[in-house]
Amino acid sequence: MDVVSPELNILLPDEIMDTEAIVMDDDPPAESPAASGQSQPSDDAPIPMETDVIAVPEIVSLCSDAPPTQALTTSITTDSTLCSTTSSTQLLLTPSIASSSPLTLRPATASILTSTTPKTTTSPANHQIILNNMASSPAADTTRSPGTTTITPGGQKFMVTAIGKSGQSIVLQLPHTGSKPGSGQGEAKAHPQHFKVLTIGGMTDLKPVMVGPAVSSASQVSTLQAQQLKTVQIAKKTQVSSAGPIKFIITKAVNNKGLTAQTSVSNVITGRVLSTSSPVTPPRTITLSETLSSSSKIAISPLKSPSKMTVVSVASQVPNSPQKSVSLPLNMAHLGQQILVQQSTATSPAKVVSSHSTPMKPVQTVTVGGPQFKTIFPLSTSSSVQQIQVPGSRFHYVRLVTATTGSSTGQAGSHCTNSSILLGPNRPMVVNTAQVRMSVPIIPAQTMKQVVPKPLTSSGQVLTTQTQQRLIMPATPLPQIQPNLTNLPPGTVLAPGSGNMGYAVLPAHYVTQLQQSAYVTLASSSGFSTPTGIQTQARLPLNGLSTADAASRPRKPCNCNKSQCLKLYCDCFANGEFCQSCNCTNCFNNLEHETERAKAIKACLDRNPEAFKPKIGKGKEGESDRRHSKGCNCKRSGCLKNYCECYEAKIMCSSTCKCVGCKNFEESPERKTLMHLADAAEVRVQQQTAAKTKLSSQISDLFTRTTPAITSGGGRMPFTFVTKEVAEATCECLLEQAEQAELIQQPQATAERMILEEFGRCLMRIISSAGKTDCPSINC
C-alpha cells in the first residue's frame, strides 16, 4: 500500500516524505523488521467491507501535564506522513488540564475496544503515536497509564512534539523501551523500533525533546537516534494539491489555565488544504471549552487511509449544557474519515466515571462546519454509525463503527471499546476505540438538509420519525446481503442499524423525505454522561439538491400494490427513497422492513449491479451529452410520451435505444411540435406565475406602504388614504353642497346630483392628493 500518494508526495516536505518509519500497513518499512515481524493489521478481524481499513492500533498519548498557564498548541498536518498507514488511525484526544492527565490519541484497532479502562490497550499492533505534552514532572511518566504509553512489540512509535506555551521545545513522551510494565510484552527489547518525531505546530524553531521515562532527554534522543529515530517536521501547508488524501491540519491549543482548548481542524480535500494552513481560507476553529469539572472524550480516527487524520476537537460543554457539539469543518471527500466523539458533561462527572464500567451507547453530536451541521454518533455497544455532514461538501459521510464487547481479534487487554483515562479527579477521559467498518462519501450534496432529531432507543437505534423514515438497508451484518456500495443509489448513506445491525443504507433522498421533520433526535439512554442524554442532530445532504430545490422538488407518491415497494417498479425504491406519503399498500420500503428491503436491494443489485445508478448519465457539456444508459424499448409510443424514459427525461433517443418508430430524435417534426407546444405551455405557466408574483408583490408593497399609516396616530385608513380629517372634510364639502342646493331651492333630485358630483370631485381630489402626498388635503 502506498503510504503517500504520489500527488501528495510532491507537496510534502522532505522530512515528511520519510515515512517509512510510520508505515504501518502491510508494507512495513525495511528498516523496521521488527514491525514486519509483528502481527499484521490485516490479521486483526478483517472487516468485510469494501472500504475496510485494517485497523492498526496506534496510540497517541497526549499527556498534558503542563502547568496551568502553559498552553499546548499543536498543529498537525495530518497528511500521509503522520498517519501513513493503511490502517485507520483513530486518535483519541483527551484534553486534560490536570497534570499527569494523559491525552490519548488512539487508533482504532481492528477489533472494537469497548473497554472503559484507560489503559488496557496493549495492542501488538504496531504503531503508536505518543503525544505527550511536556510532562512537568517525571511523575507524569510514572503515573501515566500503561495503556497510554504502551509500546507494542515491534510497533512503531511516533514521537509527536508539542509546542509549549513559552516556546519551549516539545517534549515527547518517549516511551522507554520496556518501561511500561503493563504493556510491555518485551517488544522494544527484541525489536528495533522506529520513532518518528512529529513536530506539531509547524514551528520549525522548536526542537523536539525526547524524554524518556527514566532517562534524560539528551540520552533519550541519542537512544532514539540509535533506534532510527526520525523527526518529522510537520509544517503547515499552504500549498494545495489537486488530489490526494485528506489532510487535516490540527491546531490544538490547550490553555490549562483558561481551561479552554481550541482545536482548529483543517482538512485537505483531495489534497487540498482548506483551512488553517491556507492563508486564504480562514481556519475553522473548534473551540474546546473545557472546565475543570468537565471532561471530554474524543476518539478520532482516520479510517481507511492512515494518511488521513481526522481530528475533532471536543468542546467540553459548559456545565448545564446538555449537548455538546464539535465543530468539524471537514470536507471529507475521502473515505476513511472517522470521528469518534464521546463527551461527558461537566455536570455529571460521576456518570462519566460510570461510563467506564457500563457500555456506552451515546449518540455523538458533531457539528460539522457549523452549529447547524451535526453528526449523529449513535455509539451503541453493538454498532455505531457516524454520519458526518459537512457543509459545502459534496459528500455525505457515514462512518460505520462496530463496537463489540468482546474483541476476539483485539490485542491483549483490548476487550473493550472504550478506554477511559482519568485525567484528574473529576476529569475522566473516555477513550473510545471502535472498529471502523467503513466510511463512504455518498451524497454529492450541495447543501444540507436538516433532519429532525429523533430519540434513540437505549440501544442507539434510530427511532422512526413520524414520517416513517427508515433505513434503506438493514444494518444486519450479513455479507451476503451487503450491496455493492458503489452501486447504491446516489445519495445513499449508511445509517446506524438497530440491534446488532452493523450498518444500514439510507436512501438517496432520505433527507428529502425528512424535510418536513427537520431533525432527528437521537437521544442516548443510559450510560451517557449527560444527565439528559445527548441529543444528536443530523443533517443529511440532499442528493445534489439544495434545500430549496429539494423542497420544491415534487415527489410523486407511488401506488404500488403488489411489489411491496421493494422492486424497481416502485419509483421510490428505485430512487433509493423511502416511501412517504405514498398510496402504496403493503409497503416494505420502510425501516420496519429493513431486512426485507436489504434483501430486495441485494436482489436488484444481483440482477443489475447498476440498478440504482442513474439511468440518465450526466453530460459533460450541456444536455446534449445526456443519454439513457440503457436506452428505451418503446414500440408504440413513438418515444414521444412519458412512457418513454428518454422522453420523460427530456432527452433524445440514442443509438443505445431499441425503440421502434422512434420520433424522439433531433429533427423529428413531431418532436419539434411537441417541444414547441411544451415550451409554449411552459411559457404560459411562467407568465402566469410571473403575473401572480407581480400582483402579489404589488399587494405586498401596498401593504408595506400603508402599514405605517395604519399604525400611525393619524387614523389613516388603509388603502384609501382617507384619513379622519379627509373624511370630515369630505363630509363638510357634501354638507356644504347640500346647503347650497337647499339655498337655491333645487329639487331633491338635483340636490342629490349636486351632492354626488361634489362627492365625485372629492374623491378625485383625494386620489390626486394621494399620489402626491401622504396626507392629502381636501379643499371644497
Added chain:
DNA sequence: GAGTTTGAAACT
C-alpha cells in the same frame, strides 16, 4: 376515478 395503454422490470 375507472379503465386502458405502455414499457420497464421481473421472471422463465
Added chain:
DNA sequence: CAGTTTCAAACTC
C-alpha cells in the same frame, strides 16, 4: 439472451 409475465405509471375517457 429471448420471450413472457408482472407491474405501476402514463394516458384516455
